[in-house]
Amino acid sequence: MQFASILSPVRTRLRAPVPTRLLPLAFVLAAALLLPVQAAHAQNGNDDVLLQMKQAAQRGDKARLAALLPQARGHLLEPWAAYWELRARLGEASPSEVEDFLSRYAGTYQADRLRNDWLVLLGQRRDWEAFARLHPDFRMNDDPQVRCYAVLVEALRTGTPTAAQAEEVRRNWLGQRELDDGCLTAADRMISARMMSPNDAWKKARLAIEANRPQAARAAVMLASPDAVPLFDELNASMAKFLAGRGVAPGKARRELVTLALIKMTIADPDMAASQLESKWSVMLSPEERNWVWGAIGRQHALKLSPAANSAFANVTRNADLSDDMLAWKTRAALRSGNWKEVRAAINAMSESTQQDPTWVYWKARALHAQGGDERRAEARALYESIAGTRGFYELLALEELGQRASTPTRPAPLTAEEKAAARNSPALNRALYAIAIGLRPEGVREWNYATNLHDKGGMGDRELLAAADFACQREVWDRCINTSERTKGMIDAEQRFPMPFHDTVLRKSEEIGLDPAYVYGLIRQESRFIMDARSGVGASGLMQVMPATARWTARKIGLGSFTPGLINDRDINITIGTNYLKLALDDFDGSMPLAAAAYNAGPGRPRNWRNGPVVEAAIWAENVPFNETRDYVKKVLANTTNYAALITGRPQSLKERLGTVGPRDAALPEPNKDLP
Secondary structure, three states, X not given: OOOOOOOOOOOHHHOOOOOOOOEOOOOOOOOOOOOOHHHHHHHOOOHHHHHHHHHHHHHOOHHHHHHHHHHHOOOOOHHHHHHHHHHHOHHHEOHHHHHHHHHHOOOOHHHHHHHHHHHHHHHHOOOHHHHHHHHHHOOOOOOHHHHHHHHHHHHHHHOOOOHHHHHHHHHHHHHOOOOOHHHHHHHHHHHHOOOOOXXXXXXXHHHHHHOOOHHHHHHHHHHHOHHHHHHHHXXXXXXXXXXXXXOOOOHHHHHHHHXXXXXXXXXXXXXXXXXXXXXXXXXXXXXXHHHHHHHHHHHHHHHOOOOHHHHHHHOOOOHHHOOHHHHHHHHHHHHHHOOHHHHHHHHHHOOHHHHOOHHHHHHHHHHHHHHOOHHHHHHHHHHHHHHOOOOOHHHHHHHHHOOOOEOOOOOOOOOOHHHHHHHHOOXXXXXXXXXXXXXXXXXXXXXXXXXXHOOOOOOOOHHHHHHHHHHHHHOOOHHHHHHHHOOOOOOOOHHHHOXXXXXXXXXXXXXXXXXOHHHHHHHHHHHOOOOOOOEXXXXXXXXXXXXXXXXXXXXXXXXXXXXXXXXXXXXXXXXXXXXXXXXXXXXXXXXXXXXXXXXXXXXOHHHHHHOOOOXXXXXXXXXXXXOHHHHHHHHHHHHHXXXXXXXXXXXXXOHHHHHOEEOOOOOOOOOOOOOOO
């Protein structure tokens, strides 16, 4: 294939150095013997070799991987062993070694993962011919860097980049948090070909500064205005010093650098940034630049749940100048103040794809209904109908706006013996479950997801997904059971999506302390997906993800004198401590499920502060939780709880009734438990 040179050459300063020394393949593996999970343990006695290889791969120990590789020959997870060994030295591998691997393990997750890794290297090496040959076989297509390289290769092949190609590069590049070669290179080419604007690069620099990624911002400035890089370095070293030394801001580059400095200041002190903008820089910046800075200031105030957010956002003269994230926080601030006109205006300014998120579909419908009029109410109803169902928080709320409550959907027709057998006999699903069983959960999860979503074009159909979920349920691999069943589109098996393992224990422990078992199940499903040995990055353990200090405190509080730290992963002990802590948190927050869920996730101190402000619907309060993780957590726990309650009781359930309202603590009520951890 010949590539036209219609785009300017890539600037050499953007090119990442890539090792090019080539070495022969150390070992050639026989094809893996694919066995059902039931028999696999008996015929794979060298599981420890796989575990050692995983550790060596994490260390980048190429010699250890090469030494262990022959012992993995014939193991069910041989594709993983071969992948780790070759991946560790991929920069030195020959194309023939890569081709041999892709041939031997064709159709597996490991082959496509290595294909991704090799495509990245080919892009970094500017080997467009080889990239173009390999890319059509890439199935995952989940790496923005590879997608940017692919767009660039196609533009080079045809000789003329298109507006659609430029838009894809723009979208991928602006969405990347980290600095990468692929999208940076493609953006450089598109800007040089005048298919993208330097303004896109300045926007990327703003987003990178907001995300505290100064190197990504610097690279974007280099594309927009190379001569401005020394000034950017000065700004990055001290935005206050930079702003103090700039009496005027002539020219686009200078104004953009001032904008970046004000954004950087906003993160540390939004009031100071607002003062600087009003007293010195407002008249020198363009309307679009001023609007962006005011949007950044408004967002920082909104993250602190401050009424000053609305004042800052009021200085924005054109919503379209704000990013989707700023508009989301403008919407949240308007919700807290009950300004439905601003809610609707902010949502209308979001990108089309963001507006389609059920969150903003629901709140736009609420705004339309609140503003009144037959036409607006009809539009609101149509929006509710477009998302209403039992799949999530806002889908359930939309259902209630239509006068219905959550009920358990009719189960699909039972799986046939043939459908179940197809799942049981899938080599990829068996490999995934085996990996999970021996402690390679991340690897097993990735292979399972690939088998259900990407191995065949378009992924598995609904019946195949239900059969795969059933296979996981039968093996008590509950996270794969739930996640796989959730992907069906035309049918819902609620018992797969909301399983109730350890039923007797959960119900007994809940009833003993007067706790709704649906709430307990809703929380466990979100915390651990019923993985017994789950352990979070911060040290929380077990089904209910209890922190060690919390476990010790709760054990003392409930008189569990026999508790020792080693018992935290015991199923019954974990449920006992977790349910008791949840009940104590619920009592501490006046029975508010949303507040107690937030306390369980983020600690009680934060929701105590977050509740101070106007009395609002708990749905509005939850949407304004400043932490992304906790915001998502609260909504999912409450949606789970509503669906579990429908399953347990067999009666329609209301999410709204469980939410209630949230506001400051009633001073007439007893003081909260100050030592609740």
